[in-house]
Amino acid sequence: MVTSGERGTASSTTRQLRANNPPRSGLVQPRTIAGALKRALYQRDTACTYPGCTHRIFLEGHHIQHWADGGETSLTNIALLCSSHHRHVHEYGYTIELGSDQRPRFRDPHGRPVVAAPARPEVADLGWPRIRAVNESLAIDADTSACEWDGTPADYGTIVGHLVVADGLR
Secondary structure, three states: OOOOOOOOOOHHHHHHHHHHOOOOOOOOOOOOOOHHHHHHHHHHHOOOOOOOOOOOOOEEEEEOOOHHHOOOOOHHHEEEEEHHHHHHHHHOOOEEEEOOOOOEEEEOOOOOEOOOOOOOOOOOOOOHHHHHHHHHHHOOOOOOOOOOOOOOOOOHHHHHHHHHHHOOOO
16 A cells, blocks of 8 residues: 555655655755766766776666765766676675775775776787688588488498408408
8 A cells, every 4th residue: 555655665664764764964865866967977987987897888877985874976976887897896795985086996895906907909810811712712612511421321330340451450
């Protein structure tokens, strides 16, 4: 039964939540990141802020100081994370703090700073164009490796006999 004016929340639950988490000031801070704030966040970060991560899709805003601990929903308290690294922060014990340049710094569950891994090296040209050019005259197609077996069962006794003779055992 919904009587509190908040869809999907029973009035007793709403009262309990409000009693346990009273507003810290006269204004209730929103905890969602929407509208102009989300656009500013995407413009500032452009990709996941986890060191070395280049993901640019499935990004989520994360409160550096959690909203339940008094953290504001403002651009200076939000970092953009991909869904994988957001899970690292919430479930695996990674933490975020702001550096002197106001950029997020990450620490692993043991408190060690997370540094960016070097970019993957570019794979050298394996020479496939040259290999194809050299082998073009061979006219290899889908039927090249087709065998002429008609499906009759193999006579293993005859095959073993030929192998014995070929190995000089008889």
